[in-house]
Amino acid sequence: MNQKVLIDAMNKAGIIPVFNHKDVEATIKVMKVCHQAGLNVFEFTNRGDHSLSVFKELKKASAHWEDFYLGIGTIFFKEQAADFIEAGADFLVSPVWDLELAEYAKSQKITWIPGIGTVSEAFQAFKFGIPLIKVFPANVLGPEFVASVKSVIPDLLVMPTGGVHPEEGNLKTWFDAGVHCVGMGSQLFSKVLIQEKQFEKLGDNINQASGILNRFRNSSVK
Template sequence: MDKNKKVLNIIIEQGILPLYFHPDADVSAHVLKAMYTAGIRAVEYTNRGAEALENFLHLKKITETELPGLLLGIGTIKNKVQATEYINVGADFIICPGVIEEVAALVHKNDLLWVPGCMTTTEIIIAEELDAKLIKLFPGSLLGPSYVTALKEIFPDLLFMPTGGVDANKKSISEWFTAGVSAVGLGSKLISKHLMATKDYASIQSLTTEILQVVQSVRTTSR
C-alpha cells in the first residue's frame, strides 16, 4: 500500500485528527505522548510559530524512538518552501489552509498525503483536480454540518474533515458524522492553551480517550 493511502486510512480509522502548537519543545513532547497513550496514531503539529520547525524535529525524534506507529504531520503549510522544509525532516503528511497547486505537486511527488483546506465548491473542485482525497473544511464554524450534507451530494467520492468548528463533545461530533464527514479536526477544544499552560497532560490524555470512544460510539449508532 502506498504511504499516502496508509496515512489516509489511519486518519479515517481514528476518526479525529488532533492538531496543536506550543513554542516550548518539552511541552509539545508531553502533549504528543499523552495523546499517544490515549490511542492516537496520527497527529498534526501546526506551523504557527518561529519554533515550529525545531520543535517538529524534536517530536520526530521522539516518535521514532519512543512512539512506534505514530504518524506526525505538519499543518498550516502555505507555500512550497515550507512544504519542502518539513518533507525533508520526515513529515508524514502535509495539511494546508488553502488549495496550493505547487504544494500539491510536491507532496504527491514524495508519495505523501496532501490535505488542502477548502470552503467553497470551486475550491473543492480544484482540490479534486489536484488529486486530493481528503478535504479539510475550514472554518467549520462558518460552514456547519448541513453544508457537508449538501457537499456529499456533489462530491460523493471525496472525504471531508471539518476543522475549527467541532466541539469536543458527543453532540457536536455526532452532528458532523451524521452529516457525512470521515473525520474531524480538533485543536484548542481538545488541547486547550490552559491545559498546556498548566501542563495538565493527564487531562489531555483522558479527554482524548473519551473523544476516541465518542467517535466509535457515534459511528456504531449511525450505521
Template sequence: MNIETFISRTDQHKIVPVFYHSDLQTCIDVVNAAYNGGVRTFEFVDRGANAIDTFRELMNRKSKWPDLEIGIGTIYDLQTAKEYINLGAAFVVSPCLVAEVAIHCRDHNVSYIPGIATIKEAFDASTLGCKMIKIFPANVIGSAFAKAITSVLPQLAIMPTGGIEPSASGLKEWFDAGVNCVGMGSQLFDKNKISKKDYAGLSNDIVDAINNANLVK
C-alpha cells in the same frame, strides 16, 4: 504516507489533534498525552519561528510513539512543505488550496489535505489529485456543506477542522454529514490543564473525545 493510507488511517482513528506551542517540552508532553489517550495521527502546526526546530525534535523522539503518524499543518508554500517532508512529515495540511504543494505531494506520493470553503475549491483540489479536503473553518462553514460535498464530489474524503466540539452531539453532527474524521485544536486541548501540566487529565479528555467519535460512526 500516501493519501489512501492516510484516509484509511483516519477512518479508523477519527480524531486528528492540531497543536502548536512555542515551548518544546510542552509540545513533547502534549504529543505524549495525545498518544496515551489513543491518538495515532497528529498534526503539528507551522506557526512560530521555532516550529521547524520543534518538529525536528519531535521526529527525533518518534520511537516513543512507534505507531503515531505526525504531519505538518498551516503550510502555504512549496519550500516549507519540502522542508517538513524531508524531516519525515507523514502528511501536509494547508488552510487553503496551494496548487504547487498539491502537485508536489501528488507527484511524490505524500498525503496533502487542503483547506476549502466552496464547491469550486473542492473541485479544483480534486483536479489537482487531492483525495481528501479539509473544510475550514468548520464552525463557520457548517456541517451542511459537508453533505453538499458528499453529494456532488463523493470521491473526496473530508476532514473538517476548526471549532468542532468533542462532545458526542458535536461529533455526531459532522459524522452524520459524511466526514471521515475531524481535526481538533483548542476544543480538544484544555489550556488550563496544559499550563498546570495536568497531562493525565488531558489524556482523559482525549479518551473521552475518541470514545464519543467511535459512538457516532
C-alpha cells in the same frame, strides 16, 4: 508512505489533534497522551519561528511508535513544505487550495490535504486526484456545507477543522454529514491544563472525547 494507509488511519482515529506550542517538553507530552488515547495521527502546525525545531523533536520522540503519523499544518508555500518534508513529515495540511503546492506535493510523493471553502475548490482538488480535503473554517461553513459537497462529489473525503467540539451532539452532526474525520485544536487542548502541566488530566479529556466518538460510531454500525 502509503497514502491509503494514512487515510485509513485518520478515519480510524476519527479525531486528528491539531496543536502548536513553543515548549518542546510540553508538546511531546501532549503528543504522547494523544497517542495513548488511540489518536495515532497528529498534526503539528507551522505557526511561529519555533515550529520547525519543535517538529524535529516530535519526530525523534515518536520515531519508535508503530503506526503513528506526524504531519505539519499551516503550510502555504512549497519552501515551507520542503523544510518539513526534509524533517520527516508524513503529510502536509494547508488552510488554502494552491495549485503550486498541489503539484509540489505530488512531485514529492507526499499526501497534501488542502483547505477548501467552496464547491469549486473541492472539485479542483478532486480533479487533481487529492483524496481528502480540509473544510476550513468549519465553524463558518458548517455540516451543511460538508453534506452539500458530499452530495455532488461523494468520493471526496472530508475533514472539517476549526470550531469542532468534543461533545457527542457536535461530533455526531459532523459525522452524520459524512466526514471522514475531524481536526480539533483548542477545543481539545485546555491551555490551563497545559500551563499547569496536568497532562494526566488532559489525557483523560482526550480519552473521553475519543470514547464519545467511538460509542456513537459503533452504535451506528449496528
